[in-house]
Amino acid sequence: MSELLDLGAAQDRLISLARPGPVLDLPVQQALGHYLASDLTARRTQPAHPLSAMDGWAIRGSDMPGPWRIAGESAAGYPYDGTVTAGQAVRISTGAIVPDGADAVLVQEQCTVSASELAFAGDPPRPLNRHIRPVGLDFREGATVLHRGDSVTAGALALAIGAGHATVPVHVPPKIAIIDTGDELVAAGNPLASGQIPASNGPMLMAMLAGMPCDVTGSDPVPDRLDQIIAAFERVADVDLVITSGGASVGDHDLVRPALEAIGAEVDFWRVAIKPGKPIMVAKRGSQVIIGLPGNPVSAFVTAHLFALPYVRALMGASAPLPVMVRQTCTSALPKTGKRAEFIRAEIDAGDIRVLPVQDSGALHAIAHADALIYRPLFAPACEPGTVVEVIHI
Numbered sequence: 001m002s003e004l005l006d007l008g009a010a011q012d013r014l015i016s017l018a019r020p021g022p023v024l025d026l027p028v029q030q031a032l033g034h035y036l037a038s039d040l041t042a043r044r045t046q047p048a049h050p051l052s053a054m055d056g057w058a059i060r061g062s063d064m065p066g067p068w069r070i071a072g073e074s075a076a077g078y079p080y081d082g083t084v085t086a087g088q089a090v091r092i093s094t095g096a097i098v099p100d101g102a103d104a105v106l107v108q109e110q111c112t113v114s115a116s117e118l119a120f121a122g123d124p125p126r127p128l129n130r131h132i133r134p135v136g137l138d139f140r141e142g143a144t145v146l147h148r149g150d151s152v153t154a155g156a157l158a159l160a161i162g163a164g165h166a167t168v169p170v171h172v173p174p175k176i177a178i179i180d181t182g183d184e185l186v187a188a189g190n191p192l193a194s195g196q197i198p199a200s201n202g203p204m205l206m207a208m209l210a211g212m213p214c215d216v217t218g219s220d221p222v223p224d225r226l227d228q229i230i231a232a233f234e235r236v237a238d239v240d241l242v243i244t245s246g247g248a249s250v251g252d253h254d255l256v257r258p259a260l261e262a263i264g265a266e267v268d269f270w271r272v273a274i275k276p277g278k279p280i281m282v283a284k285r286g287s288q289v290i291i292g293l294p295g296n297p298v299s300a301f302v303t304a305h306l307f308a309l310p311y312v313r314a315l316m317g318a319s320a321p322l323p324v325m326v327r328q329t330c331t332s333a334l335p336k337t338g339k340r341a342e343f344i345r346a347e348i349d350a351g352d353i354r355v356l357p358v359q360d361s362g363a364l365h366a367i368a369h370a371d372a373l374i375y376r377p378l379f380a381p382a383c384e385p386g387t388v389v390e391v392i393h394i
Contacts, residue, residue, distance in 0.1 A: 004273040007306070007341050011322055013269055014282050014307055017289050018314035018321075021172035021240070028160050031152040033213045034170035035317040040146040043164030046138040049079075050098040054131045057111055057118055058090045058102035061128040068118040074099055089118045098132055105131040139163060149319020174315040177236035178205050178218045181229060181246040181256065182295055185221035200364065201245040201293075201300045208304055212312055229259040233290075240288060240315060243308050246295030248281045256292050257281065265290060273378065275340040276361040277303035296361040302343045302373060305394055325375060325390045328353045334374070334389070336382040344374040346391070353391055370394060 005013075023037040052058065052074075059068055068089035074080035076095040084090055084101035092098065092105060110122030125131055139145050145163045146156055152168060160168050180202035188198050199221040209216050217239075222232045224247065236242055247256035248270075260267060265285035270292075272280050276299040281292035291308050293300045305323060313321035332355035334344070346353045348371040355374065356366045375390040383389075 004271050004278070004340070005269050007272055007274050010269055010272045010280075010282075011307065011310065014289075014291070014311055015314045015321060017268070017282075017284060018311060019287065020315055020317040021174060023169050024172055025167040026170050027167055028152075028157055028165060031160075031168050031170055032154065032157060033211065034152045034168075034173075035313070035319070036146055036148050036150050036152065037169040037171050037317050038148050039144050040160055040163065040165065040168060042139045042141050042143050042145050045136050045140045046162055047133055047135060050135055051133040052092045052094055052096050052098055052105050052131060053133050054105055054107045055094050056092060056108045056131065057106045058084060058092045058098050059088070059104055059106060060084055060086065060102060061104040061124070063087055064104075064120070064124050066118060066120045070113070070116045070118055103132075104128045107131065147319070149317055151318065171315075171317045173214045174240040174312065175215045175238070176209065176217070176241045176243065176312065177239045178202050178216065179229075179232050179236070179242060179244045180218075180221045181224060181232075181244060182221060183224045185246075187220050200297055201295065204297065204301065204367075205243055205245065205293075205304055205308070208301075208309060209312065212309075212316070214312060214316070224255055226255050226258055226262070229255050230262050233259060233263050233265075237285075237288070241311065242288065242290045243293060243304075244290065245293045245300045248279045248292035248294060260285075260290060260292075273340045274303075274306070275337075275342045277306070277343075278340065280307060282307070294361075297364055298345070298361045298367055301367045305373065305392065306343070323392045325392055327388050328372075328391050330355070330374060330383075330387055330389045331385050333385055334376065334380075334383045334387070337376045337378060337380045339378055341378055342376040343392075344376060345370040346372045346374050348372060348393075353389065 069087055071088040071090055072080050073091040074096040075093045079097040080090050080099040084099050090099050106120055112119050145159055180199050184196050185199035186192055186196045202218045206218050222228050244256055247254045260283045265283040267283045270281040277294055279294050280303045283290040293303045310321040329352045331352045345356045345366040358366050373392045
């Protein structure tokens with residue numbers, strides 16, 4: 001029996017297998033959820049002209065405290081085409097270009113207009129250009145605005161467009177197949193015989209991948225017969241990643257590993273020092289990677305967050321594919337751990353973390369309500385409520 005592999009070493013070995021696909025230029029509006037395949041540089045400067053940050057009046061600071069003669073208006077999209085000279089003021093809108101000659105903006109609430117004359121009754125802006133956005137405040141032409149491996153979020157999408165891009169370079173989305181194995185499994189909605197249960201892992205894994213722009217396929221559960229599991233693998237020989245659930249342990253009916261050997265796949269590692277999820281398996285067949293998750297729903301759920309989803313992100317070109325851990329206060333007591341790191345299902349409660357009451361590896365209720373996984377390292381001591389712990393938000 002193989003020795004248990006450390007979590008960090010197992011994750012590193014898995015991520016090292018990822019080979020992102022070819023690069024394509026995708027319209028920015030279609031790139032949400034992808035990762036950039038190269039750095040993105042600005043094709044323009046923003047703002048390209050000094051802009052007003054307030055509604056008010058553009059003046060020359062040397063003319064303070066006024067009064068001023070009103071010379072015209074600068075609106076967003078309709079700049080004033082003259083130059084502000086001594087004693088002149090130009091009405092200006094937020095986002096409008098500050099006219100040549102002006103170096104200050106007076107906010108409108110501190111100004112009064114009588115006929116064609118402007119008076120000011122407040123304190124001068126300090127510094128003088130306080131209400132002016134300078135050229136290049138956001139970015140300048142040629143500057144790197146987004147980096148290779150960055151996620152194309154809604155904000156990144158806006159930045160790319162603002163920097164002058166209609167398309168962005170991303171990797172071709174990976175093809176993924178999900179195989180659920182087990183004699184006891186029945187597709188959702190079908191009648192159950194004695195000893196059978198609805199097959200929830202496959203649909204759950206597809207739902208976990210739904211937010212990623214990948215080509216994901218599933219199938220009805222595959223029974224614990226070696227020939228049928230081999231056939232299931234052969235049907236998906238052309239995909240980049242196969243995720244299985246069930247059949248990865250050491251029982252007489254755990255046939256995923258023999259099936260992998262039969263199709264010529266090489267097991268990279270098997271069994272990781274974590275709880276739940278110890279019997280996770282990773283194998284390689286040519287350029288295809290197979291991730292064998294445990295069959296217990298909670299174990300599959302946890303290991304998908306720790307291994308399957310990070311690997312998909314790595315396939316898509318993410319620079320930081322592994323889940324991020326943050327530190328939060330736990331309002332529940334936590335027992336000591338042993339020779340496996342533990343991931344405890346928890347919910348966020350007013351900014352703190354609270355352990356969910358049922359932690360059994362087959363309990364679906366806990367994963368339905370879990371907002372987070374509390375990470376407990378090997379041989380961690382017991383801790384009282386109020387202890388700061390490391391947490392993965394899910």
